[in-house]
Amino acid sequence: MSAILLVAIPLLVAFLSILVKKYAPYLLIIVGLFNLVMLFLLQDGGVIIGGFDQPLGINLLLNLYSRIALILINALIVVIACLNIKDYGKYGSILLLAMAGLNGLVLTVDLFNFFVFLEISGIAAYLITSSNKKPTNTFHYLALGAVGSSLFLFGVIILYAMYGTLNYGAMIEAIAANNNYAEVVLPFTLMFIGLGVEAKLLPFNSWVKGALGHSNTMSGPMIASVYAAALSFVLGRMIDNLFLFQGTLLTIVTVLLTVGILLGDFMAFSSTKTREILLFSSVAQASIVALLFVNGVVAWAVWLIIANALSKTVMFLVINKATKEVGCDETKSLQGLFTKNILVGLAFTLATLSVMGLPLLVGFMIKLNFLTALAGAGQIWLIVAILIASLVEGIYFVRLLVKLWYKGENEISVKYNLSFKVVFVVIALALLAFGSYTAPMNQIDNSVDAVTEVVNNG
Amino acid sequence: MASIEYLILILVGASFLAYLFTKLNTYLGSVFTILATMFVFASLAGYGFGMGLDTTVNYLPWFTFNQTYLGFYFVIIIAFVYLMVSFFHPYYLGQYKYKDSYNMLFLLSLAGIIGAFYTDNFLQLFFFFELIIWTTMFLIPQGKSREAAVSYFGFSVAGSVAMLIGIFLIFSSTGQLDITSGLAAISGTNAIIVFILFLIAGFAKLGAFPLHIWLPIAHGNAPHPFSPVLSGALVKLGAFIGILALVRIVPTANLLVDSINLPLGQWLVAILGSISIVFGTLMAIKEDDAKKLLAYSSMSHGGYILVAFSLMNSVAFAGGFYHILAHAIASAAAFMAIAAVARATGTTKMKELGGMIHKMPITYLAYLVAIISMAGIPPMGGFISKWLIFMAVINKGMIFVAIAIFFGSVGSFLYVFRPLAALFLGQEFREYKHVKEAPIMMLIPTFILMGLNVYTGVFPSFILNFINNILGELGYAALNVTSSSIINVFDGQGILNPALISLVFAVGVFIAFIIFILLKKSRSVSLMDTYTAANFVHDEHLLHYSVDFYAPLERLYEKHTNWMTKFYESLAKKVKEIGNLGKYLFMSKNIGTTMLWIITIIILLLWGVAL
């Protein structure tokens, strides 16, 4: 009954489900629910596979941080699976593979094992994007993903060469022992770039436009919220424990991320396709999350990831469903989408307001608190950049909302079936509820993910 | 014992109830909104004047409230304008697309306003400030144009972003999030930066010179019952923040402009205020849409408020506070009159309207009283506030600001008269023969506002005494006002007895009336029978002179009237270009570019570390 089941069972069922193609989505939902139940039963603690000593043995760590991440990922996958049973049934096994990869990614504290799970979830991601019927974009994503993960492997191996261990805890102690940051810069950069490709950070995410630009109701939410959330969690864990940026590396990374935030929002401001607006805004959000981790504001970064994941799911589902029925996703052609379906419109508006960070919604509390934390750390210039970006973001989201609420010249009618509506209402209510009642948000603090003790077979 | 927190919770609850009621039937929902606003206003007025509202908080998690005279002064004015406007809802909401959300957002923004003025914590102020912005933003697109909401939201959020940066600058330098102590604690260059940031927020919300583009767009195109709220009430938020900056932080105390012993910051704000007065007046004279014209007048009155609060003496502050009240009432009344005309005729364009006085005389009287106060003419409230500001500027001897102020006050007479002549007077157009006077429910607020305009003009002592409390709270000497409302300024330099002026004016009118009555009764003739050098004109449109009313004046400055609009359009274009550049650089189709970026970063880093 250990944490390994979270990875093993989805993997096993993934391969079994290939045999019984028809029942794949149902299997997926069952496994997802099983994982969720397991998560509530398991206690925290590490797991060693194969009983070997630390450089050889692969060990997984389940603590509050990874528990939150896993609940979010599995829940979202189950929700997306339920919504897409009808038209993307045959992707059930791929989603199972993705679930296994992502669970493993979040759980493992062994660097090489991290690389393996990164590749598994990568492959699952390439297969998911292939559902967009745009092979060139998928190939683009595959090539970049492969390069990214091999760079990551390169970094890991250099670290292994220097410190002889692959385990998180041991590595952290070894680095701390001979604290000469200069020699560690190259591997950390390579690993940061490797992860940056997957986590959609600015210079490395040219695949995002292709992958999400033509996404559908299954691939959009999967890539934009599930993968983004998982990789943000993992990137956060690595930045917060392993990298601990200093000196020139810190300045370069901060510059990269700030440029990422500003440019992400400017790109969204300049695009007229609705999906492009959403994907560039999620690029900007990802850079903000990374920036928060770099500055040590871990607690609010976690809440930001969750809030963004939920809002982006709603937004992508709404827009992708509408684009499928209308055919083109230009804001002009989608005009007046909400005139007919008020409920979906309300949910979309609340999600957008939460992403913009306006009061009465959870986005505002998170934004206010992480800005106060940044101000406490004296980072005024970062606050200025984030706020300018949020101003530009506010303007293009309002421009989008105003177009969607009021009908243009041609009449469009998009029907959302009941299951979509239920999901939207639940998420919207959650955003609204936590917006005003913020007590539970203060429970976790910045040291939520301290990977310190070395998990040995002892 | 009404408590602030209950008021806010009641309002939020009432907004959801209003949503449901309006879904059932518009009239019911709007009446409910009127009752809700009336209840809130009554409890505020009842307990607020004596600072009697209790500030205990037991539901809202991290909110703390405290009462100040300054905050209460703003809340009572804005709540009053909200109440007056809510009377209009039953008649206007019928033709809006999302009428149920209209009532809901209307009450939500009122809750935000009550919260914003009763807090002493910066973050809470920002919370309510943003709440007001996005609730009012969703109301604007229900009017004529959609882009109005985007530009309104853009400028308001720009203002609130500047304020937030200022707040965090205070927090990071002094660790205080409390308004009074935070503003007192900062000093040196931080104080200057925070001063500038707060002023940007004030200017954005007030629609003063550099950030005024959204004012005509938003007020002109907002739904008819909402533009009085926009210009009467929401503009005062900017004034509140401007006061925070101008009165509480005096950043450049040492850099005095020696000839008129005023800190440099204050002097620059006075100059910007006067530019917005002149610009607002010139643009208002040229404007053809009545609501846009009144929007520009709000801009110029915003300029007056800024000048008043940048003169650093109690007479100017008293003038500024009084002007906030007088302008709020006058512009709300004027906008409501225009809304009544727009409801009856469907347009606010001056070239399509004329002769409304024949069918809507009471609306005409309401508009007349409003513009007398806006132009600052004696029997009405506007005169007293303008007089106080004039005396302060004269006492300080600021010549260039004085030019702008005098130009503004005479210019305001020009542009407020224009809708009066074009909309109301003149021949009665054929197409508006069927028009009826506004219904009784809509006339109640007009009568109340007319009475209030006259009251503030004739007996200002009660209001000026309350303003003295505010001045005391801000640490300035009180204004010398006797019980019979005789105002003595700069110990004798200027003495004003508004009651006497109104009495003498009444006596004069009585004498003129006697002369008029004694003489022979004159033969009443239709408006078509006018002296047209004996040409036979039968189409009343030809006889109605309302298009380009001040043509010779407009010709003098028509070439350079849109500096700022071009500036903001190019700014938006620049951001788009940067976005496209980003897409070109980072989002290109072939993989080579991304690889290039990866390689450069690695090389850059190694070169950086290795050195």
Added chain:
Amino acid sequence: MIQYAAIILFVFGLYGLFTNRNVIKMIVSLNVMEVGLNIFIISIGFTYDGIAPILSSTTANGLLYVDPLPQALVLTAIVIGVGTTALGLAIAKSIHKTYNTFDLDEMGDKE
């Protein structure tokens, strides 16, 4: 010394990805890069006169073994490389089916 060769091979792979626009050639260059990487991993564990790290009953202790861990890692890395290449080829086939050319430039962006 072998590590420099591995890094050069890795850079060749990257250069390959850089320049050519043919899908198949890009997959080949991907493989070249991964081979370079694998050689680099193997070279990490090398000690001069170490023997192959096979544990059997007959081996006497006191012998110098090559570090077994990188070799284990390489195995998985190779398997993953194969996986990605297989997927890449499958996508290349579907690209060929839709645009019946392999060259990315000739495809144009048929939306």
Added chain:
Amino acid sequence: MIINVLVGIGIAFFAFVLQTSVAGLNRKIVGRLQKRIGPRWYQEFIDIFKLLSKRSVSHGWIFDFGVIMALGGIIGTAMFMPITSNIVAFQDYDNFFIFVYLLAVGMLGMAMSASGSGNPWASIGVMRALTTMLAYEVPFLIVVLTIINLSGTSSMTGIQIFQQTAGNNWFILALPLGGIVGFIALMGMLGKKPFETYIAPAEIASGPMVEYGGKQLGMLFILHEISVWIEVTLFVHLFLGGATNIFEFLIKYFAVYTLANLISNVNGRFKIDQVVTFFYKWPLLMAVTQAVIAIYFGWVI
């Protein structure tokens, strides 16, 4: 209080009588200037009473209410005006801005009823009147700012007493440029020839007064006379040191009005935008230089 009001009404009546007779005299002087006999000195009275006795035309209630409000406003202003430094209806309530703004009430009443008369020429006349007001008001108020700043009080009697005290002399000497600007602004206020754009009989058929006849026109003539009196007395009190006794006031009053009238009779008429550009070029420049010199450098002759 009643006595003050009665004194005020007396002053207003005195104003009407004085100005009408002075205007009559001026018509005679102008006649003599043009080598003709010119009308009787009380011709203005006869004109006004003839108008009051005629039965005229009314274009609706706003047409009449505007005239009543205008005349009421002007009578109210006149009641506040001090004749000499000791004859004033309401002791130390005669603030300068009351006159500027109660005149504006008169202007608003006339403008409202003129536009209410439905004649396009009346609206054009009103537009020209308001634009001219915008033109001459600003330089005049800048000079008044200097005067109030120097004399430390904004009440008319206070300014008179300041000029009559031993040390300082009349403001027309103390502030020469200010005096010139004041006189040009007075010409604008009176609507004398160079700036008579809004009565312009040839162009817009006597502007706002086109639809008036009979008693309305009579009341407007009374209004015109009293407002001329107010403006000339303002000039006398602000620049010529007011008056200690009634005769000094009469002499100064007659001198100023005749000078203005003579200048007016030799001048043509400006176009309306020439008026605005003229006032915002030289008078404003002179007013500002005078203000800067007087307030900042303190050079007061």
Added chain:
Amino acid sequence: MLSTKFTPATKLSKAEIDRKWWEIGDFFRRNSLWLLMYCTGCCAIELPPAMTSAYDMERLGMGPMATPRQADILLVSGYLSLKTLRRLIYTYEQMSEPRYVVALGSCPINGGIYHDSHAVINQLDQYIPVDVYVAGCMPNTEAVMNGFVDLMDQIKHKTANGWKKYHANFEWYKENQRNSLGEVDVHDEFHE
């Protein structure tokens, strides 16, 4: 001169009071006659000399006024074509009472030199009541001034009541106007 000490002031009836007022009014009306500057024909050239220094109309209290509302005298100076007559009648009706008409020259009397022209009316009296005729094909200025003085005397002796005649037999005048002009109040003249 009856002494007023003893005889009680007789209570004047309403009509007499009006009469008294009317007499005072006449004095003012007589001494301030305003001309409507409506120069229809060639006799108008006589007006400038009447106004300038030689004859100085102003000393009689007379002066030119821009609009009919303000004017007392409608000066018909010379021939009247049909088109001008329509304008004249419209302007006459716009004048405020009591109003007087002074016809200069012989054309309004009997058509003058244009007697047999198709476009000119011969007798102005048919269409609007005329108080004073000043004969002469271009009467010299003295005659014009004399005409005005006659008008003033008529006002003094209450015989200048042309405007009362116009009210009295309004129908008759209208009948004549319609016969000769067709339609007085012309519509669509400028294709409005």
